[in-house]
Amino acid sequence: MKAERYQRHSLIDWFPQEKIKAAKIGIVGCGAVGNEVAKNLALLGVGNLDLYDFDKIEVHNLTRSILFRESDIGKSKSEVAASKVQELDSNVNVNAFHGDFWDLMTLDMVESYDCIICCVDNFEARIRLNQLCLITKTNLINTGIDSKFCQIELFPFQSGNNVACFECNLPNSAYERMQQRYSCGWLKKVSFIEKKIPTTIITSSLTGSLAASKALNLIRGETPSAATRILVNSFTGVSTISLIQQSCECIGCSSFGDSISRISVSPKIKSSFKGITYESDDQISTSEPILISMRCHNCEPEENNIIFKNSSNFDSTVSTCRKCGEDSVDVDINDTFTLSELENKFSDYSFPCKYVHYKLNNQSIIIEME
Structure with a gap:
């Protein structure tokens, strides 16, 4: 039965099904992009998936989330996504973690992943996940979307010390947006409402496919020596690929020693x-x-x-x-x-x-x- 399931994959001469089966990937964020990433990795036959999300499903999630149904409204995103992934392929060992990944992930857990795919929608969570991957030298794939554009970034920390991190090219405006959550004394503002970025299933599915493709490359052993960014216009199909340069003034990676x-x-x-x-x-x-x-x-x-x-x-x-x-x-x-x-x-x-x-x-x- 297993052989028949992956029979078409076996016809691809470069497709390493056994490596994919042995791979372990963490997905942080189980919303629109996280749904697509989890679905794609499961259908590829990735053997071990851990899904993290603290949020619950709302009705507006249904237009962009292939794994959620109306009957799931009010339930945990990570738990529902994990159960649906199991339905897609019962051979996948999938674990749901309901809560903040910062509280749930130990550094040993982070290090155990072949890569972590970041599918969150705020800079603070991205920066924190970047820190954990920097410390443990775990490859990080970061995703970002809006209503039109897809962005996928690969930070191959496993390849060495001189790799740019997520914060190396982060503009000051990102830190200003984070500061809006807090008072001048770094206490959470009670009345602050996070601005949500609108998108469609077209943008999120394209982003999820490219992120899963990058993860597949890492599983195959294709780890680049430099951080890269892909930017795709989901309307026109025009895309650009650029290298991300390490910054000696980065407040993220420059704070760590050699x-x-x-x-x-x-x-x-x-x-x-x-x-x-x-x-x-x-x-x-x-x-x-x-x-x-x-x-x-x-x-x-x-x-x-x-x-x-x-x-x-x-x-x-x-x-x-x-x-x-x-x-x-x-x-x-x-x-x-x-x-x-x-x-x-x-x-x-x-x-x-x-x-x-x-x-x-x-x-x-x-x-x-x-």
């Missing part, structure tokens, strides 16, 4: 740096900003309340004091600490983040929280 090593430790600060040689004034950076303390300058002008929690757990309403009702709360948020500061002030706390980055000479040590 080599990256990883360790996993308890998040307890007092035990996180055992066995690592360091000076007390050495600095570490956390993967996410940490809300250190809050103080109402009306009610408690001399007292700081230590919080030391991930800033994503809070929003801009914390600037309003619960006692006096005034917008009078000073909030201290940081993502960079000296090791002496951590030992002296926060040794009894745990790191409320995914990992910390410690740079020793030109080597980056990534300390992942267990």
